Amino acid sequence: MLLEVIATTVGDAIAAEQAGADRLELVTGMKEGGLTPSAGLIEGTVRSVKIPSAVMVRPHSKSFVYDADDVRAMRRDIRLIRETGAAGIVIGTLTPQNEIDVPVLEALLEEAGGLEVVFHRAFDAVPDQIAAFRQLSGYKQITRILTSGGKPSALDAVDRMKELVELSRDSHITILAGSGLNAESLESFVKDTGVTEVHFGGAVRGPKGVEDDIAAEKIREIRDILARC
DSSP, X not given: OEEEEEESSHHHHHHHHHHTOSEEEEOBOGGGTOBXXXXXXXXXXXXXXXXXXEEEOOSOSSOSOOOHHHHHHHHHHHHHHHHHTXXXXXXXXXXXXXXXXXXXXXXXXXXXXXXXXXXXXXXXXXXXXXHHHHHHTTOTTEEEEEEOTTSSSGGGOHHHHXXXXXXXXXXXXXXXXXXSOOHHHHHHHHHHHOOSEEEESGGGBOTTGGGSOBOHHHHHHHHXXXXXO
């Protein structure tokens, strides 16, 4: 079982690694769903931890629809991320109709080179997740899809998550389950869906949630639960 934790500072990243996280999603603007962090934050994180960091590439929080200026900015950010030695990027591109925006996706993948690519929760806005999964599986660079099964909480989408996990078994893409997960329901969720990777943000922080620091004891609790799954 792989545990990914959102980090918004170098301190977050260090605390998450020490508590047992296997992987980081590095973002800023966590309350807005995650935006591209600064060059200094990316570089500082990569230098400070040994676990892989996947960096959010999202220039604004208005939508997952990007115009030519957005794409130029995103390509420049990806070039910078490559130079830092980060393991991967986190992207999601949609049309105004909430379909996968293939031209924009392909432009970003071209820039990504050998970086691992996670398609983020823009996936939860598409009208047909099964068709979208098959479409994304045509791109070898995309190694994970972060999803809550189309619901605000993955706990409310157990059947869809199970369906996506089963679909992924014949693919190079892994389903990374995130949003709404908690320690109380994690073991049953993992057993019911078959997911092998989980993603945590506010649930492994202090009482103020996304505005608070990483709570190492919560990560250790999640780690212990995953060890039983």
